[in-house]
Amino acid sequence: MTVARDRDLDGVLLPLLSVPQGATGMALAARHGDQEAFLVAGTTRHDPAPPITPDTRFEIGSTTKTFTALLLADMAHRGEVRYDDPVDRYLPPGWRLRQRAPVTLQHLATHTSGLPRFPLGIVVTALPTWYSNPYQGFGPQQVRTTLSRIRLRSTPGSRFRYSNLGVGLLGWLLAEAAHRPFEDLLAERVLHPLDLARTSSASTPQATGHWHGRPRPAFRIPGLPAAGALRSTARDLLRYLTAHLAPDDAPSTPLAQALTDVTRPRVLLPHDDGHLGLAWFHRTSADHDLLFHAGTTRGFTAFAGFSPQTHTALVSLVNTSAGSSRTFIQRSYDTLVALAARTGEDADRDRGDRPAKHVPVWDCK
Template structure:
């Protein structure tokens, strides 16, 4: 964390945050009551396109977009969240007595493992390039339909990329529209997020990731059948607009859904200290709840977060994959948690 007095201007704080992260490219973008401050830097020479205009891979932070999509489809009456995912993906299938629902999938209470059992075997030949690309849409669906439940859905929390990937395919099956088109139509266009997309852009528009050594470049992410769990990338400006909409939902066309994804839906752990919403982790602060989600791909990391009580939204991205205990997440979280 980067402690500092509440009256410290955001510029120096962001500059200190950029300096604290040893990655080829680093961007911190903060909004306080609608006033934006962006600082960029990195250990590599500046790229041809300014860092603040590149699109960065969000990895698991993409789940905040899928959560909002489900909330909007629920608000509009297209879905309820209680639909059995297996029945949507295979209408001929007999529904289980206690089925895994769409709500279970987005809240990580489905009982599914983090990844399908055969994922690593299939991904291993491309482990250092694009492991997810070797696990296509139909493989995700088939693995889910073949999975035998070991826990009653809704009784156990276990973070699952597999589960949210299945959710994306179930939403597509329920509506007859691909997850990518659903996201574009119901989230990206209403919020005017032209710089956000669930796929790589034209050459020169996306940041290049790097492995843990900070020098070896990685190819652009191909999420394979896991799009809903990790395919989104975006420019800092549009990602900040996305998070700002959660701070002040009322002026947006997604106001009801944005309010819905702020409501706690699950409390777990000793004293119920761990709180989850439909797409966000929630922590308490002296200024009210703080919401955030982190993400990482083979060569990039991202952090999205907001604190309505202080009117603060934060986006951070870097082009290096750190180890589990890294300065990037701690620095970003510390900035968001400051008054």
């Protein structure tokens, strides 16, 4: 285990540092003010294997969506696209989307496009690999076919409906607008400026994922990379979250305005007391905000969250999915709440007096 450099942070994080059943390792990273902590446990796979470090790469699943949203915000700030641009303007040649009302880029980034959660027919076509790699056979041609056949489930802008297909489509549209492959565009505009050297969609090197204790192959999502293809590390993700905490403090950063735009509440969530920014789920307490997103693949679970007012951020990564993922995400969210509530010597009291609200994990991964 790596010992945290801040003993107060160490005390808040340690209860979370227990490797869930079926996993071999996990990594945590946190920031509170100007203090950082990294805690790790276990190994990258079963049998004799390298230990987990803050630089071990994990699949982060749907947390990728926050990177896609930041790319959208950057391109909007540059004037290359607009949030209210219709999807039709940037569809690749030969692609079309059946729609009665215009779907915009912002609709895709806020899950209000009316598109379903999964692509048309994915459950049937992916059934043979459902517990290992359900998206591996769903490529660009399948996206094109799905869009031409699918019907919107609701009027664009009228209802929140979490959609992997929607954010995956957003990645294609941004790439088309910039005339560059999505992965190259994301690296140039987001990953490189934020110095996220170990974050990419490359599947090696990385820890081995597990499903109920059994090793899983590396996750592949060739048709919808913008929705869940990234791998990252605890160190890179903490750097990524730190950039969101005070973007106005670094106006020279090319992403300063975009980092502000993604956190602005845009959509009221149903049956909840929160909002959605551009991909980020957003809750407000009496004196601070919490923004967060989770992600799972068939072998990994990830959580990333931050509170700008308290200058707090948390990353938690583990190499298992399946039944333990909801509990791990809930515990991670509760830990973020505890970190944001810390006020020096009152940390323990605050943690007890401010019970965490349960995050509805169904809608953020």
